[in-house]
Amino acid sequence: MESEDGFLKLVFSGNDFKDLSAKFEELNLTTNDASQYLKQLNSLGLKKLGNEVNRIAEEKTSIINQTQELAFQEYPTFIETAQCTKEIFQNFQKVNQSTEKLTAGLTTLKEKCLEFSQTAQSLSTARRLTSLALSRHTQLLEILELPQLMDTCVRNGYWEEALELASYVARLERKLGYIPLIVKVAQEVQSCTRLMLSQLIAQLRMPAQLPHCLKVVGYLRRMGVFSEEEIRLKFLQARDSWFKSTLEEIPKEDAYQHILKTVELSRVHLFDIATQYRAIFTDEDPLVLANQDPNTNESAIYYSWIIQKITDFLEALQSDLPKVSPSSLESVFGQCMYFGLSFGRIGSDFRSLLVPLFSQVVYDRFVQSANKSEAQFAEAMASFSLARISSLGSNASYSYMQSAPSSADQIQSPYSLLKFSPLAELCNGLIAAFNELRMCAPIQLVNLVVRKLEQNLRNCSQIIADFHRQEMGAFTANEELEFTKCLQLYRTEFMLYIQKILQIMFSPALISAQTGYTPGEIVKQELCSLNKSFILDPIDHLLSKEESLTVPDLALFTSSSLKLESQTEAKNREEIDKPIDESVAERLLNNGTQDGEMLTAEHDQHEAELETREPVPEHETHPDVDVESETKTETEPELRPESNEDHAVQFIIGDSEVLTIHPSAENAEPETETISNQERNSEPEQETEDCREPILNEIVAEHVNTEIIDGPSSPVEVEQEKNEIS
Structure with missing residues (x-):
């Protein structure tokens, strides 16, 4: 191949050799054809080689004449061929457009088929669930009625039954929490539980004896909403709210009667509240002390409340004492000292604070x-x-x-x-x-x-x-x-x-x-x-x-x-x-x-x-x-x-x-x-x-x-x- 290229370089000059490839393309010739022709020329003698130029010119003229004659004779065929070619080209374009439309339609069809398949699946599942629900209608009705039953128990004061229902729903939610119906029922029951919590705290804001307080605090503990420290605080806050309401009902026109009534109610009610607290929240039981958080001083809650109540009483006393007549001051002093002495039974004797x-x-x-x-x-x-x-x-x-x-x-x-x-x-x-x-x-x-x-x-x-x-x-x-x-x-x-x-x-x-x-x-x-x-x-x-x-x-x-x-x-x-x-x-x-x-x-x-x-x-x-x-x-x-x-x-x-x-x-x-x-x-x-x-x-x-x-x-x-x- 290299010898042929070298030969061509010898035959043609530098510029002609560069244009040789372009000319081959125009003549629809390849390098192999040129090589074969060169080999043929190489085999000719000198005489034939000299006449080769004339032969090529004659052959060219003959081919041109044949071509013209063929075109003259077969021009209808050429025209028809051109028309057919044009029609074929147009038809191919139409086919291309139709093919594109078909491709787009097939994509949409695929999506619709997938959607239909999914719908059919969901319908099948729904039908299966509906059939299952029909077969379990009684059990489902009981579950659906749990929130209503819970609300009825809470509003009628059946707190024991309400706690049992809340516990049952909590177990259902832990086991079947992936079912939306169970989740919704659990949410409605929790709403009723909050209502029950507010009612229990409201019970502590009313006159209540020790057994009733024990029962209410027991319900609060079973609900598990508050910790032990929070239950103590809620108990004291609720009882204190009721105590303050009783003090606000005392007429304030007569300072002497207001002080005596305040002393009497404070002595009776505060002692009752303190007794109830110490009976419900014992700080001396070894079992309670063993379970107590070492970082929490629960006994400080009670004594802080006692100190606050004594401070409130002293402030009220300080406000009313200047309005009391001198003849009644000794009687007020005796009542207050007896009040302070009675508080000594619960470790809060505050008589020394009264004297100043x-x-x-x-x-x-x-x-x-x-x-x-x-x-x-x-x-x-x-x-x-x-x-x-x-x-x-x-x-x-x-x-x-x-x-x-x-x-x-x-x-x-x-x-x-x-x-x-x-x-x-x-x-x-x-x-x-x-x-x-x-x-x-x-x-x-x-x-x-x-x-x-x-x-x-x-x-x-x-x-x-x-x-x-x-x-x-x-x-x-x-x-x-x-x-x-x-x-x-x-x-x-x-x-x-x-x-x-x-x-x-x-x-x-x-x-x-x-x-x-x-x-x-x-x-x-x-x-x-x-x-x-x-x-x-x-x-x-x-x-x-x-x-x-x-x-x-x-x-x-x-x-x-x-x-x-x-x-x-x-x-x-x-x-x-x-x-x-x-x-x-x-x-x-x-x-x-x-x-x-x-x-x-x-x-x-x-x-x-x-x-x-x-x-x-x-x-x-x-x-x-x-x-x-x-x-x-x-x-x-x-x-x-x-x-x-x-x-x-x-x-x-x-x-x-x-x-x-x-x-x-x-x-x-x-x-x-x-x-x-x-x-x-x-x-x-x-x-x-x-x-x-x-x-x-x-x-x-x-x-x-x-x-x-x-x-x-x-x-x-x-x-x-x-x-x-x-």
């Missing part, structure tokens, strides 16, 4: 009353005039006196305060404050009450000092003298009287019984003693040197000046009598003729009685009193805040009967003498402050060391009392 609430209410009321008294004193001082006192002169005899012992002995107030009307009003206000305080006086308020009283009295002293600073320029000699007497009255009788009320309100015996300290230790600490220097500091520059303790002051602190009322009398009197009748005080201060004549007559009678009695001896020294070594020889009643026995305070008009004690004669009997107001005013001038203060402290210590007893009515009793003081 009541103490705060009592103290707030005392502060309000004390501040009101101070404001009234300031108003009275703003309109006070010493000219009215000067117009009365010395005809009036006012003195602190102790009446003879009677069946209804009372704590009497110094009637000399009537001469200084603002002091009388201040005394009235403070007595009213003590009236409210005595209804329920906690021991822990001793210091607060004393400090508050000291501050109020100091403010009153400042008011007096301001009054003197503003009016001193217009004072006459008589007015200056009367003002000095008023200051002495404020410093002596008024201060001693307030101190006496404090000693009665918070007696050392009572404090000793509550705290464990001895009365002597309490007296040494001066727990119930007013700080006189602090109170009188604003007017200290106006006071002369303090007078010695007078005989009326001695009578002020002797035990004979106090006496407990009988229980019947205490119940009949709801509050301490007002110390001053405002109408009497107004007539005394404003009228100059009629009241002056009345007081003059009383003064004359007082002078007549004085002439028949011996003069009161002066006392220069007094023996010291050893309070701690003193022993009590009598069984004395205790004055407690919860006692129903009250002390009455009132003013008595008339001459004062006081006890005269002779320290130099140990066996001498004290005399009861009547002294005039002038003699009283002369005696303090002869005694000094250094003598009076130790005696006052000794008498106060002796008084607070002994409880309230009946005053001596015979010379023997007076002598015995005198020996105790000595």
Whole structure:
């Protein structure tokens, strides 16, 4: 093949050789034909080879002529052949299009056949299922009626049967969960189960006894909806909801009745709920403790709820206590303390939380009353005039006196305060404050009450000092003298009287019984003693040197000046009598003729009685009193805040009967003498402050060391009392 190509390259030039292949294609010749022809040429001789060109030309001309002749002779055939060829081509195109359409139709037919096959299969399956359902109609009807039956049981309260149906449907769903009918039935039954759950919880929101609660909680456990901790929470939440609804039904118009009803319902219902909880959810069973989650403290749920309920009760109590009247406060306190004590049976004694609430209410009321008294004193001082006192002169005899012992002995107030009307009003206000305080006086308020009283009295002293600073320029000699007497009255009788009320309100015996300290230790600490220097500091520059303790002051602190009322009398009197009748005080201060004549007559009678009695001896020294070594020889009643026995305070008009004690004669009997107001005013001038203060402290210590007893009515009793003081 390579030799033939080389030969052709020798025969033809370079460009002709490249075009040789294209020419072969035009002549419909192949390389083999050319090679054969070349071999033939190679076999020819030189002569024949020279004539080969002519032969080829002649042969070409002959072929062309034959072809033309053939075309001329057979042209109809050529035309017919061309037409047939055209028709065949067109028919082939139509066949091609029909074939394509047939192919597309066969695809659609295949899809339809597949769809028909599937439909036929489903129809066959449905027919088979329908036949099977017809044969199992009874069983299927029972399954289909399960949701309706479940709903009927739940709505009629047949919870046991409802739980059995729910359990049966749950087993069916686990076994035949691939069947849509079973799944739908299970869903409807679950809806009824939720309704049953809400009904069971609603049962716990109604009044229920322990057996019913046990049954309901048992159903909740069988339902398996909640864990054990969640069941405990749901139980407490439901019972708490019912408890709150009962509290909301209590009328709130009367705070006292609201508190009592709240205490009663809380004590009964909370104890019932706690008992039910502890009976249902036991935390002491070893089996329960073994199955308990170590990461969960189930017992904390119960105690957290108890703490929350106690907190709610204390908040309600704190809201209503300020609205309760002082006379009802003690009753409320007793009910609340009993409530706290009853809770101790379930380990939740909260009595210690009640004391601060009541103490705060009592103290707030005392502060309000004390501040009101101070404001009234300031108003009275703003309109006070010493000219009215000067117009009365010395005809009036006012003195602190102790009446003879009677069946209804009372704590009497110094009637000399009537001469200084603002002091009388201040005394009235403070007595009213003590009236409210005595209804329920906690021991822990001793210091607060004393400090508050000291501050109020100091403010009153400042008011007096301001009054003197503003009016001193217009004072006459008589007015200056009367003002000095008023200051002495404020410093002596008024201060001693307030101190006496404090000693009665918070007696050392009572404090000793509550705290464990001895009365002597309490007296040494001066727990119930007013700080006189602090109170009188604003007017200290106006006071002369303090007078010695007078005989009326001695009578002020002797035990004979106090006496407990009988229980019947205490119940009949709801509050301490007002110390001053405002109408009497107004007539005394404003009228100059009629009241002056009345007081003059009383003064004359007082002078007549004085002439028949011996003069009161002066006392220069007094023996010291050893309070701690003193022993009590009598069984004395205790004055407690919860006692129903009250002390009455009132003013008595008339001459004062006081006890005269002779320290130099140990066996001498004290005399009861009547002294005039002038003699009283002369005696303090002869005694000094250094003598009076130790005696006052000794008498106060002796008084607070002994409880309230009946005053001596015979010379023997007076002598015995005198020996105790000595």
